[in-house]
Every structure is written in C-alpha cells, then in structure tokens.
Amino acid sequence: MLYRIKLYASPRAAPPLKDDHSLEALLKYFEAVKEKYLHMKPGEVRVKVDQAGHAKIDFIDFPSGTLSNTIDTNKPVSVQAGGATIKVFVGGRDDAFFNDLPGFFRSINYAPQFYHVPHTMTDVRELPIPKTLIELEGNKLFNFDPVNPKHGQGVKLDLPKGPLTWSGKSYHKDANGNYRFVYSGKDAQAGKNINAIILEIPLAFITQSPQNDRIVNAWGESWVLKASHKVATIPDDRRPFMSRLTGWFTGLFSSKTGFEEELGQYKLVDTDGQAFADAALNEREDERQIGGNNFWLAPHFVTRLAHLGWGFGPSITALGLRTSFDHDNSPISVHRTYDSPILAFPRAKKVIFQELNMPDNKWNKKGLNIPLRRSFEIFVPNVNYIDMDTTGTWPYGRRPEDQVATRFLSLFLDMEAEINGKKYNIDMLGDQSLWDKVKIEPKTPPNPLKNDKPFLKQFPYLAEPW
Amino acid sequence: MRFLKPILIAVTAIGLSFPLVSMTDRKPGAPTAYEAELSRIQKDISDLKDGASSAPSDMEKAARYVHRIYERALLTGSYADLHAAQAAIDRAIGESGPLADLYLLKANLDFRLHRLEKADRDVQALARFAGNSQIIALKAGIAFQQGGYEEAKKGYRLAIEKNSTWDNLARLAYWESKFGDIELADKLYGQAENEISAKEMRSYAWVELERGLLEFNRGRYQKAAAHYDQADKAYSGYWLADEHRAELLGAERKFDQAVALYGRVVGRAPRPEFQQALGDLFAFMGKPDQAKPWHDAALAGYLESTARGEVHYYHHLAGFYADSRQDGAEAVKWARKDIELRQNFLTQDALAWALYRNGQFAAALETIEKALASGVKDSHLFFHAAMIHLAAGRTGEGKRLLQALSEMNPGYENFHVHR
Numbered sequence: 001m002l003y004r005i006k007l008y009a010s011p012r013a014a015p016p017l018k019d020d021h022s023l024e025a026l027l028k029y030f031e032a033v034k035e036k037y038l039h040m041k042p043g044e045v046r047v048k049v050d051q052a053g054h055a056k057i058d059f060i061d062f063p064s065g066t067l068s069n070t071i072d073t074n075k076p077v078s079v080q081a082g083g084a085t086i087k088v089f090v091g092g093r094d095d096a097f098f099n100d101l102p103g104f105f106r107s108i109n110y111a112p113q114f115y116h117v118p119h120t121m122t123d124v125r126e127l128p129i130p131k132t133l134i135e136l137e138g139n140k141l142f143n144f145d146p147v148n149p150k151h152g153q154g155v156k157l158d159l160p161k162g163p164l165t166w167s168g169k170s171y172h173k174d175a176n177g178n179y180r181f182v183y184s185g186k187d188a189q190a191g192k193n194i195n196a197i198i199l200e201i202p203l204a205f206i207t208q209s210p211q212n213d214r215i216v217n218a219w220g221e222s223w224v225l226k227a228s229h230k231v232a233t234i235p236d237d238r239r240p241f242m243s244r245l246t247g248w249f250t251g252l253f254s255s256k257t258g259f260e261e262e263l264g265q266y267k268l269v270d271t272d273g274q275a276f277a278d279a280a281l282n283e284r285e286d287e288r289q290i291g292g293n294n295f296w297l298a299p300h301f302v303t304r305l306a307h308l309g310w311g312f313g314p315s316i317t318a319l320g321l322r323t324s325f326d327h328d329n330s331p332i333s334v335h336r337t338y339d340s341p342i343l344a345f346p347r348a349k350k351v352i353f354q355e356l357n358m359p360d361n362k363w364n365k366k367g368l369n370i371p372l373r374r375s376f377e378i379f380v381p382n383v384n385y386i387d388m389d390t391t392g393t394w395p396y397g398r399r400p401e402d403q404v405a406t407r408f409l410s411l412f413l414d415m416e417a418e419i420n421g422k423k424y425n426i427d428m429l430g431d432q433s434l435w436d437k438v439k440i441e442p443k444t445p446p447n448p449l450k451n452d453k454p455f456l457k458q459f460p461y462l463a464e465p466w
Numbered sequence: 467m468r469f470l471k472p473i474l475i476a477v478t479a480i481g482l483s484f485p486l487v488s489m490t491d492r493k494p495g496a497p498t499a500y501e502a503e504l505s506r507i508q509k510d511i512s513d514l515k516d517g518a519s520s521a522p523s524d525m526e527k528a529a530r531y532v533h534r535i536y537e538r539a540l541l542t543g544s545y546a547d548l549h550a551a552q553a554a555i556d557r558a559i560g561e562s563g564p565l566a567d568l569y570l571l572k573a574n575l576d577f578r579l580h581r582l583e584k585a586d587r588d589v590q591a592l593a594r595f596a597g598n599s600q601i602i603a604l605k606a607g608i609a610f611q612q613g614g615y616e617e618a619k620k621g622y623r624l625a626i627e628k629n630s631t632w633d634n635l636a637r638l639a640y641w642e643s644k645f646g647d648i649e650l651a652d653k654l655y656g657q658a659e660n661e662i663s664a665k666e667m668r669s670y671a672w673v674e675l676e677r678g679l680l681e682f683n684r685g686r687y688q689k690a691a692a693h694y695d696q697a698d699k700a701y702s703g704y705w706l707a708d709e710h711r712a713e714l715l716g717a718e719r720k721f722d723q724a725v726a727l728y729g730r731v732v733g734r735a736p737r738p739e740f741q742q743a744l745g746d747l748f749a750f751m752g753k754p755d756q757a758k759p760w761h762d763a764a765l766a767g768y769l770e771s772t773a774r775g776e777v778h779y780y781h782h783l784a785g786f787y788a789d790s791r792q793d794g795a796e797a798v799k800w801a802r803k804d805i806e807l808r809q810n811f812l813t814q815d816a817l818a819w820a821l822y823r824n825g826q827f828a829a830a831l832e833t834i835e836k837a838l839a840s841g842v843k844d845s846h847l848f849f850h851a852a853m854i855h856l857a858a859g860r861t862g863e864g865k866r867l868l869q870a871l872s873e874m875n876p877g878y879e880n881f882h883v884h885r
Contacts, residue, residue, distance in 0.1 A: 227662040227670035231700045
C-alpha cells in the first residue's frame with residue numbers, strides 16, 4: 001500500500017455567491033473552483049510501510065523542497081524537514097470515529113448493512129424507500145425489530161423476495177404516540193482499532209506565505225501496488241544483462257520523476273477529504289472516490305441533496321423542527337430522485353446556500369471577520385478545509401472530538417429558525433434537552449457525543465489502541 | 467524562519483493492512499505462490515467448518531465457506547473440486563435460500579460447465595440485479611456461447627462501462643481476439659493488467675497466459691515465451707502456466723522438455739484434456755505406442771464424466787474422436803450432442819470436422835460455412851475449413867483458406883492443442 005496526504009494552502013477567499021443564489025451561478029462557481037484546483041500544486045506527504053515495520057515518509061513538492069525519512073511505526077517521532085519539525089505517527093490507534101453508522105444506514109435504507117447483498121451489486125444498496133430520520137409505518141425492511149434487535153448492527157438477513165419498496169402513508173408511532181428514531185445514539189466503532197497516519201505540521205512548512213495563506217486544504221488517498229509492478233520487482237535471472245542495462249539507461253532519460261514513476265506502479269483505491277462527502281453525497285460508489293477533484297459531481301451534489309431532502313425534510317418537520325428543504329409541507333418522507341439539477345435545485349436551494357450557524361463563537365478564536373460556511377463550499381471540492389485562524393472545528397477543519405455525523409444532518413435544518421430564543425445551529429441535534437422534549441424513542445441525540453476512549457491532549461491525539 | 471503554532475493537519479485513518487506484499491523472490495524450498503494460496507484456502511475452509519466435517523450453519527460463514535470451496539476449484543482446476551463446489555453451493559442454497567451471492571456462483575459454475583440453460587435460468591433468478599456488471603457479463607458470455615456475438619460484445623462493453631474491472635476487460639479482449647483484432651485484444655488485456663492489484667497475482671498470471679496465447683496462435687513463439695515467463699514469475703507453481711509452456715515447447719520441437727512438463731502437469735492436474743494433450747504430443751512425435759495409454763486414460767476420463775451426466779466434455783470428445791482416434795462416427799455423435807447445447811463457431815467447427823472425418827463432405831461443407839459466417843478469425847477453424855473445401859472439391863476456396871491460415875499463423879503445422 002501507498003498512502004498520500006495532499007496539502008495546499010491559500011488565502012481565505014471572500015465568500016462567493018453572496019447575493020446570486022441561482023443554479024447558473026452555482027455551476028459557474030464550481031467551474032471556477034475547478035480551474036483553481038486543477039492548476040494548483042499541492043505538497044504531498046507519501047507514506048509506505050515495509051514488512052519490518054518501518055515507514056518511509058516522503059515530503060514532496062513543499063516550498064523547502066522534497067525530502068525523505070524512514071521512521072519506526074507505532075511510535076511518535078519528530079522529523080526535521082526544511083528547517084521545520086514535523087511530528088509523525090504511523091501505526092495503530094483507537095478508531096476515532098464515534099458514529100451510529102447503522103443508524104445512518106437505517107435512515108437511508110442501505111440494504112448491505114441489513115441484508116446479504118453482494119458488495120458489487122450497487123443497484124441494491126440504497127433501496128427505493130424514502131429516507132427518513134424517524135421510522136416509516138410498516139417499513140418492515142428497515143424498522144427496528146424488538147425480536148431481532150441486532151438486525152443491521154452485525155446481524156444480516158436474506159434479502160426478502162418481493163418488492164423492495166414501501167407503500168405506507170405515515171410515520172410509525174408506538175402505543176404512546178412516540179415516533180421511533182432510526183438512530184440509537186450508540187458508537188458503532190467502540191472498541192475498534194484502525195491504522196492511522198497522523199501529522200502535525202507547521203503552516204510555514206506548507207506555504208511560504210503563512211501570514212496570508214490561512215486556509216489549508218487536505219485530503220488523503222490510498223493506493224495499492226499493481227500486479228505488473230510487483231512482478232517487475234521480483235529478481236529475474238532470465239532477463240539478459242543487456243536488457244537490464246537498457247532498462248536502467250532508459251530510466252535515466254525518463255522525463256518522469258522518481259515519485260511519479262513510483263506512483264505509476266500503484267492504483268488509487270480510496271480517497272478521504274470532507275467528512276460525509278463519500279458516505280452521504282457520493283453514495284459510496286467506487287467511481288466517485290475521487291477526492292479533491294470531485295468537480296464532475298457538482299450537478300450530482302444538487303440532485304443528491306434534493307433526494308436526501310425529500311427524505312429527511314418531512315421527518316424533521318414531523319418532529320416539530322423547521323427544515324431548510326422545500327418539501328411542500330409533505331406530511332411524510334418521499335422517495336424522489338432527479339436526473340437533472342434543474343428541477344432539484346429550487347427544492348434544495350436553501351440547503352445549499354444557507355449559512356450554517358455555529359453553536360457559539362468559540363470557533364472564531366481570534367474574533368476575525370470569518371464568514372459562516374455553506375454546504376456548497378464545504379463539499380466541492382472534496383477536501384478538508386482547515387481555517388488556521390479558527391479552532392479547526394468542522395466545517396473550518398475537523399477536530400477529532402467533532403460529532404460530524406450529527407453536524408451533517410444539520411444541513412437540513414432551517415438555520416433562520418429559532419429554538420428557545422436561539423438560532424438553530426450545527427450542534428443542535430446533539431443537544432439531549434431537545435430530544436427530551438420530543439415524542440420519540442429512544443430519546444437520544446442521533447450519534448454519541450464522545451468517543452469511546454478519550455482523545456489525548458498531546459500528539460498523536462488519537463487514543464492508544466485497545 | 468518563524469513558525470506559527472503547529473496545527474494538527476490531517477488524521478487519516480485508513481482501515482487497510484500495512485504489510486506490503488513480498489517484494490522478494492522465492493527462496494529455495496519455500497512454497498510456490500500456488501502452494502501458498504492453496505494452503506491458505508484449505509486453512510480457511512477448515513476454519514470455517516462448524517465441526518470436523520460439517521459445513522458452517524451460520525449464514526455469513528456459510529457463504530464464505532462456499533466461496534472458498536469454489537475458489538479452491540478454480541485454483542486446482544480439478545473437476546472433483548468443482549463437484550465439491552457444486553454440492554456446497556446447492557447445499558447452501560437449500561439451507562439458506564437463494565442468496566444472490568450464492569446464485570451468482572451457481573450461475574458461473576453452470577456456465578463454466580457448459581450448462582447454458584441452467585446458467586440462463588440462474589441469471590433470470592437474479593433479475594433484480596440485472597443492472598449489475600457481473601450479471602451483464604455473464605449474460606453476454608451465455609449469448610456468446612449461443613452464437614449471439616454482437617449481443618455478447620455489447621454486453622461486455624456495457625459491463626466495462628458499469629465496472630471497468632480486469633475480468634470484464636479480459637472478456638472483451640477475448641471477443642476481439644476471436645474476431646480478428648489481435649492488436650486491440652492485446653491492448654485490452656494490457657488494460658486489464660493495469661487494473662489488477664499486487665494481491666491478485668494469479669489473475670495477472672492468467673492474463674499473461676492469454677496474451678502469450680495470442681502470440682502463440684500467430685506463431686510468435688519468443689513473444690509467447692516472454693509472456694509465459696512473466697506469468698510464471700508473477701505466480702510460481704501454476705499448473706496452467708506449465709501447461710501453456712508445455713504446448714509451446716512441443717511447438718518448438720523441444721519434445722523431451724515438453725513431455726516432461728506435460729507429465730508434471732498431468733500429475734498435478736489430472737484432467738483428461740491434459741492426458742489427451744500428452745498423447746497427442748507423442749502421436750505428433752511419431753510415437754503411437756507411447757500416445758496410446760494417455761489417449762486411453764483421456765477417453766476414460768471423458769466417458770466417466772459423461773456417464774455422470776456432465777456435458778462439458780462433449781466438445782473434447784468430438785475432437786478426440788476426430789483427431790486422436792480418427793473415428794468419424796463417434797466424433798459426429800459427440801459433436802451433435804455439443805451443438806444441441808450451444809450453437810456457436812466452436813461447436814459448428816467441431817461438427818463440420820467430425821462430418822469430414824466421417825466422409826460426409828457435403829454436410830461438413832454446409833456446417834463449416836456457418837462457422838465461417840460468424841466472422842471469426844481462428845486458425846483451427848480455417849484449417850478445418852480449408853481441408854473440408856478441398857475434400858468437397860472446392861479447391862480454389864480451400865487454397866485461399868490455407869493461404870489465409872499461413873498468414874494468420876505461420877506455425878500452424880507445429881504441435882498445438884485445441885482449447
């Protein structure tokens with residue numbers, strides 16, 4: 001495997017499309033961002049681990065140049081690079097995600113979480129049932145089953161015969177008139193470990209103008225070695241000496257750098273940029289795992305948000321909250337898909353353009369004039385946008401303790417609305433007191449508020465593995 | 467340089483294993499790649515069993531168990547293992563119901579064993595997954611076997627559009643190789659290789675063997691050998707690679723080496739078609755006495771299979787009787803059985819050649835014309851067509867076909883097997 005973390009710093013731009021909230025303007029904006037990203041030259045941190053447990057770490061195309069180090073895995077180390085001290089950790093840690101992933105999958109009727117569906121059968125992933133935050137009456141495929149409480153949380157059943165649809169007209173209510181939440185609030189990743197690459201890098205290593213370039217865009221990629229290049233590395237006594245000599249000589253005059261040559265030996269298999277960009281907006285399709293260059297998905301971003309909105313919007317309304325999605329006061333969630341953004345856009349316009357209120361001003365630690373972010377800025381391009389003048393909390397970066405899954409749902413809340421004299425904000429759905437007042441079971445925020453293991457206050461920040 | 471307060475830039479959690487695949491050559495005495503993979507599969511099968519001999523009852527485990535049994539069959543090439551896979555699939559479907567995964571395996575197995583009607587029914591049972599690239603490719607494969615070449619090509623292309631996997635690319639490459647665009651076929655195989663990761667070295671080796679075969683079928687033995695070398699290097703100890711190389715050695719008239727290698731292949735993968743190949747090699751060398759026991763063994767294997775009700779050796783039997791035994795009547799009998807199952811250029815060619823061997827030249831001519839009408843450019847087909855035309859008194863067309871054959875494959879008269 002080969003892992004790349006790409007980093008690109010730039011000044012904070014003035015908020016785009018402040019007054020023009022048209023689809024045409026939005027698509028033009030995406031085009032402009034695309035031009036910018038296609039021409040930028042991000043720095044790259046490249047990591048490969050050998051069988052002896054050493055990690056080769058390359059810092060490529062940074063202002064101070066390119067250099068390589070080899071470090072031990074599973075040990076925080078400091079690397080000197082271009083006069084900077086960079087902290088690096090490569091190895092196993094506690095899984096830092098703390099989401100009720102099965103709950104999210106229940107909300108979007110994602111069959112592979114609940115049923116035996118071959119992963120290659122993409123057409124039977126999200127079933128054509130309205131997405132929703134509260135259970136639909138008679139949605140036997142996905143509703144919580146007290147007889148089989150672990151269904152979807154490790155237990156999978158055969159995909160039933162017959163139509164994989166739903167034809168009800170109302171949300172489910174129990175005998176006490178309570179809705180049933182699709183979420184459980186439990187950490188699906190509790191007690192699990194992951195492999196991690198953790199870097200702490202001075203901004204001045206990434207850009208020569210750290211005073212001006214206050215935004216760092218970051219995304220990661222996983223690459224797997226191609227078979228053809230594994231073969232090339234196997235010593236071959238049969239290959240004539242002259243042939244080997246010719247290969248070496250040709251390599252000397254190749255226009256590609258060693259790093260480019262190396263990358264040609266690998267195949268991109270996954271990308272990580274903005275939280276929830278893949279799971280929620282790209283429908284987890286392999287061909288959409290394209291990281292920062294997700295511009296061709298921009299029209300899809302509009303149609304997908306509208307599709308999600310028809311599901312989540314009415315269920316938010318049913319809970320007595322206000323939604324940013326225009327669902328014509330539909331009393332029930334609707335399964336609707338769009339081929340073109342033209343029809344989808346008016347419905348999702350507010351979801352796309354509204355400013356996402358923060359719970360308080362702590363994020364803006366310097367009190368600068370930093371505008372609130374909007375969903376179209378967050379998801380296109382698919383990068384983690386880190387504002388160095390903030391605390392780096394989502395959507396101004398992403399801190400480990402951020403509950404991004406719940407914050408993602410807040411895109412569908414009407415940020416102009418108020419509750420208890422306070423405007424809706426991105427952490428509102430994580431407030432237990434809100435759920436205490438709603439006729440719903442279980443009375444819990446959708447996702448846990450904390451990780452199963454506390455994060456560390458010092459590098460490498462993620463907790464020790466279990 | 468003044469550093470600003472550092473910030474945690476990126477925490478990339480990647481749930482993928484760290485250890486890189488081995489970059490070193492195999493040490494003497496170490497297991498070959500084939501042995502290592504077989505051993506892993508055997509261990510998985512053993513671990514997945516509930517008891518010492520019983521299949522797992524848990525559905526998830528049962529599906530994994532069946533997959534591993536099927537993978538073992540593909541790896542060993544043993545029909546006994548294929549039967550075990552079939553039994554495991556049937557049992558799992560009986561116990562767990564028609565899971566899509568299991569039905570897909572069943573469909574593939576039926577297809578592999580020439581049970582096209584069954585494969586078609588299996589695919590119909592997977593109708594709700596009709597848009598899936600694996601189903602599309604399988605349907606295209608069935609269409610190809612039934613002579614629907616354009617439908618097959620369309621299906622392969624659609625499968626690639628849906629999912630550009632190495633196997634879908636290889637399917638289209640095979641199609642192109644049969645219909646004459648060898649360069650395009652090779653390019654497609656090259657693209658297929660580009661999609662194969664270092665964890666799939668056997669798949670890479672398989673594609674290299676196919677590329678080698680493209681060269682072999684054009685008489686370019688050095689280039690074929692280079693691909694076979696690459697296959698061997700990628701995935702050591704693979705009987706399929708040895709089988710291809712044995713054929714090549716025979717074509718190069720390195721008979722001793724070819725015989726020795728075929729002997730090893732037959733020892734490891736005792737399939738009747740390999741026994742026939744070794745017999746054919748002895749016959750080609752002018753040693754009928756040494757050919758006979760291998761031919762006898764091959765025939766016994768073929769007939770045991772048909773006695774079990776299997777149909778996948780009909781084609782081999784037609785060829786065996788036509789070429790190895792020169793028994794036209796028997797050849798026609800088996801070729802007719804084969805063509806009843808699937809009407810395509812291969813079965814039409816086999817029947818025509820059997821009719822020719824039986825002295826029925828007019829019927830042979832009529833049948834071979836159907837095969838030629840497919841547009842397939844295949845040296846076996848052209849050779850048979852030339853002989854049939856000459857025998858039927860159509861000398862001009864016979865000579866033209868021989869000329870085309872020599873341009874297609876100047877080494878056609880050298881040793882080769884019918885695949």
